[in-house]
Amino acid sequence: xxxxxxxxxxxxxxxxxxxxxxxxxxxxxxxxxxxxxxxxxxxxxxxxxxxxxxxxxxxxxxxxxxxxxxxxxxxxxxxxxxxxxxxxxxxxxxxxxx
Numbered sequence: 001x002x003x004x005x006x007x008x009x010x011x012x013x014x015x016x017x018x019x020x021x022x023x024x025x026x027x028x029x030x031x032x033x034x035x036x037x038x039x040x041x042x043x044x045x046x047x048x049x050x051x052x053x054x055x056x057x058x059x060x061x062x063x064x065x066x067x068x069x070x071x072x073x074x075x076x077x078x079x080x081x082x083x084x085x086x087x088x089x090x091x092x093x094x095x096x097x098x
Contacts, residue, residue, distance in 0.1 A: 030064065034067070036065070037064070037065055038063070038065070039064075039077055040061065042058065042060030042061070043082065044056060044057065044059075055092050062077075063076075
């Protein structure tokens with residue numbers, strides 16, 4: 001039996017306000033017979049803003065994968081989280097300098 005690809009529309013939401021439409025993605029359905037797992041990774045960082053204020057940045061990504069892919073997917077997810085959290089930290093620091 002041939003499964004057809006699914007079409008998803010992805011939207012970005014921040015503070016319950018839709019900010020951008022990321023477009024449509026072609027997604028291949030997962031074959032449950034191969035054993036499905038879920039890999040996740042998250043990081044958080046607190047930035048001292050001075051004057052007894054701070055900003056906390058937290059990024060977490062969870063990704064379904066096949067059991068045989070766990071190590072590779074974990075590495076990819078970890079790298080994505082690190083990249084995104086670094087970008088957010090730099091943006092907060094830039095805004096703090098303004």
